[in-house]
Amino acid sequence: MARAWKFEDNLNTDEIIPARFNITIDEKELGGKAFCEVRPDYAAGVQPGDVVVAGWNFGCASSREHAPLAIRGSGAICVIAASFARIFFRNAINIGLPILESPEASAGIAEGDEVSVDLGAGIITNLTRGTQYQARPLPDFVLRIAAAGGLVKFLREHDMEELTA
Amino acid sequence: MGTLIEEIFSRRAGRTVQAGEIVLLDVDTIMSHDNTTPLAIKAFREIGKPLRDPSRIVIHFDHAYPAPNLLAAENQQKIVRFIREQGIPNFYHRGVCHQVMIEEGFVRPGGIVIGADSHTVTYGALGCFSTGLGSSEIGAAWVTGKTWFKTPPTIHVVLEGRAQPGVFSKDVMLHLAGQLGMDGATYRSLEFSGPYIDSLPVHERLVFSNMSVEVGAKCGLIAADDTTIAYLEQETRAVGPFERIAVHNPQYEREIHLDVSQLGPQVACHPDVDQVRSLESVQGLALDQVYIGTCTNGRYEDLVVAANILRGRQVHRFTRTLITPASQTIYEKALANGLIQVFLDAGCTVNAPGCGACIGRHGGVLAAGERALTTMNRNFIGRMGSPEAEIFLGSPAAAAASALEGCIADPRKYL
Numbered sequence: 001m002a003r004a005w006k007f008e009d010n011l012n013t014d015e016i017i018p019a020r021f022n023i024t025i026d027e028k029e030l031g032g033k034a035f036c037e038v039r040p041d042y043a044a045g046v047q048p049g050d051v052v053v054a055g056w057n058f059g060c061a062s063s064r065e066h067a068p069l070a071i072r073g074s075g076a077i078c079v080i081a082a083s084f085a086r087i088f089f090r091n092a093i094n095i096g097l098p099i100l101e102s103p104e105a106s107a108g109i110a111e112g113d114e115v116s117v118d119l120g121a122g123i124i125t126n127l128t129r130g131t132q133y134q135a136r137p138l139p140d141f142v143l144r145i146a147a148a149g150g151l152v153k154f155l156r157e158h159d160m161e162e163l164t165a
Numbered sequence: 166m167g168t169l170i171e172e173i174f175s176r177r178a179g180r181t182v183q184a185g186e187i188v189l190l191d192v193d194t195i196m197s198h199d200n201t202t203p204l205a206i207k208a209f210r211e212i213g214k215p216l217r218d219p220s221r222i223v224i225h226f227d228h229a230y231p232a233p234n235l236l237a238a239e240n241q242q243k244i245v246r247f248i249r250e251q252g253i254p255n256f257y258h259r260g261v262c263h264q265v266m267i268e269e270g271f272v273r274p275g276g277i278v279i280g281a282d283s284h285t286v287t288y289g290a291l292g293c294f295s296t297g298l299g300s301s302e303i304g305a306a307w308v309t310g311k312t313w314f315k316t317p318p319t320i321h322v323v324l325e326g327r328a329q330p331g332v333f334s335k336d337v338m339l340h341l342a343g344q345l346g347m348d349g350a351t352y353r354s355l356e357f358s359g360p361y362i363d364s365l366p367v368h369e370r371l372v373f374s375n376m377s378v379e380v381g382a383k384c385g386l387i388a389a390d391d392t393t394i395a396y397l398e399q400e401t402r403a404v405g406p407f408e409r410i411a412v413h414n415p416q417y418e419r420e421i422h423l424d425v426s427q428l429g430p431q432v433a434c435h436p437d438v439d440q441v442r443s444l445e446s447v448q449g450l451a452l453d454q455v456y457i458g459t460c461t462n463g464r465y466e467d468l469v470v471a472a473n474i475l476r477g478r479q480v481h482r483f484t485r486t487l488i489t490p491a492s493q494t495i496y497e498k499a500l501a502n503g504l505i506q507v508f509l510d511a512g513c514t515v516n517a518p519g520c521g522a523c524i525g526r527h528g529g530v531l532a533a534g535e536r537a538l539t540t541m542n543r544n545f546i547g548r549m550g551s552p553e554a555e556i557f558l559g560s561p562a563a564a565a566a567s568a569l570e571g572c573i574a575d576p577r578k579y580l
């Protein structure tokens with residue numbers, strides 16, 4: 001079952017993946033170092049399908065795409081946060097890492113809770129506590145990028161203009 | 166009709182754009198560096214379409230340059246092959262990307278520049294909209310020449326008064342970061358104005374824009390004025406005429422007023438940029454390293470401030486003092502005017518221009534238990550090496566005074 005890994009407010013990109021490991025762009029390798037300083041037990045303990053749950057301003061600081069890549073590489077399927085930092089938000093969408101913004105879910109899910117997520121509908125269920133949350137809807141064009149599996153995949157098939165059409 | 170960001174976007178879109186609207190805009194210049202270019206190349210290859218206009222692409226080597234290890238060397242080799250293969254004309258290894266972008270004339274008032282680096286926001290001080298994006302978006306922009314933006318609401322920061330001697334724009338910006346907090350301006354545009362900003366030379370204005378990302382902002386803008394235009398003409402390769410975009414009946418989400426004359430030197434304490442205190446309250450904390458450099462405070466005038474304090478004195482023997490001019494141009498000027506000699510005489514180590522010790526990969530990595538005071542913009546855990554090292558942020562004057570005493574020290578007594 002998917003398990004929640006809970007993080008604090010203002011978790012920055014250095015805490016997601018320290019700059020010194022960004023020498024590689026290999027997702028799996030980055031995943032092996034994800035959160036290594038704030039949660040040394042994360043990389044070894046995370047199971048495919050687990051979810052990262054965080055507070056406000058998740059992913060602040062650097063523009064490094066290594067941060068969402070490391071999370072995806074670690075096996076987590078999505079990030080649920082009270083709010084996301086701007087560049088991290090864009091990066092996650094662009095690389096196709098699902099992100100769900102919900103202050104309620106962020107507050108209502110504790111470390112280790114069992115969670116299931118309906119990514120399409122944005123519905124988050126906390127199985128441990130029997131609660132359910134609806135994530136904030138994303139703008140249409142963001143959904144178009146997400147549906148294609150990220151910006152790169154979108155642009156293989158479409159022109160940029162189609163995003164805002 | 167609008168804030169500075171709305172005016173810049175409206176001009177580019179050819180229609181009135183207001184906060185909240187999503188726009189797809191042509192970008193003038195697309196910047197990336199040795200750290201972020203490899204992922205952009207990967208995105209570019211996966212998209213599988215040609216570059217829209219190689220002359221709008223600028224690539225810098227600065228983050229780990231010259232390469233400190235084999236992996237970095239191989240990374241840079243791949244980037245060089247790509248640059249050759251695609252015929253990209255703008256390739257620099259002359260120092261920190263943001264400083265070189267300005268010096269080489271890629272930054273103009275009213276322009277739109279994106280970069281695969283969060284401190285791309287630095288150019289806002291010259292009235293240019295600039296912001297950091299991830300590498301995939303950079304690779305995508307290489308192909309499309311465009312990027313989408315959600316037009317942000319604006320927080321207007323009005324700075325009044327005259328700063329006391331020994332207090333610099335870095336101190337004012339640190340104070341603001343402490344007030345706003347690390348997410349105080351997320352998804353917002355910061356617009357700086359007021360008599361204090363008007364009186365500042367460009368190198369001090371750049372600090373506000375540079376650090377606007379530290380409070381989460383999408384950009385930190387200052388409208389171009391005579392000072393901006395004179396700077397562009399004298400200090401950069403940018404060729405006029407330059408646009409002057411001004412606000413028109415702007416609707417701000419929020420206004421912050423600050424009288425800077427009350428402020429003393431400030432320090433951001435370990436481990437976050439918003440842990441700001443008066444320097445006096447942390448005086449005497451022992452330091453293993455002092456680092457003067459970076460895209461925040463590694464400019465020529467910053468080095469002058471530091472040299473004036475260090476001249477004829479010796480840095481503490483247990484405090485490594487590293488000076489890294491932000492660019493080759495700055496290095497040359499510092500050399501020609503005797504500053505480098507001052508630093509060497511004082512016992513400092515002068516490093517090659519670039520990001521240097523800023524990202525903990527080379528040029529001054531910290532060990533566990535060590536403490537540094539730097540002129541950087543960030544002090545996150547592990548930023549300069551060991552996660553058990555502490556980083557404090559301050560002005561070049563504070564850094565120089567602290568280097569002399571081997572602990573956090575008030576620069577005002579050396580002025």
Ligand code: SF4
Pocket residue numbers: 228261262263282284459460461519520523524542
């Ligand atoms: S000097 Fe530091 S903050 Fe500036 S671009 Fe380089 S690594 Fe980033």
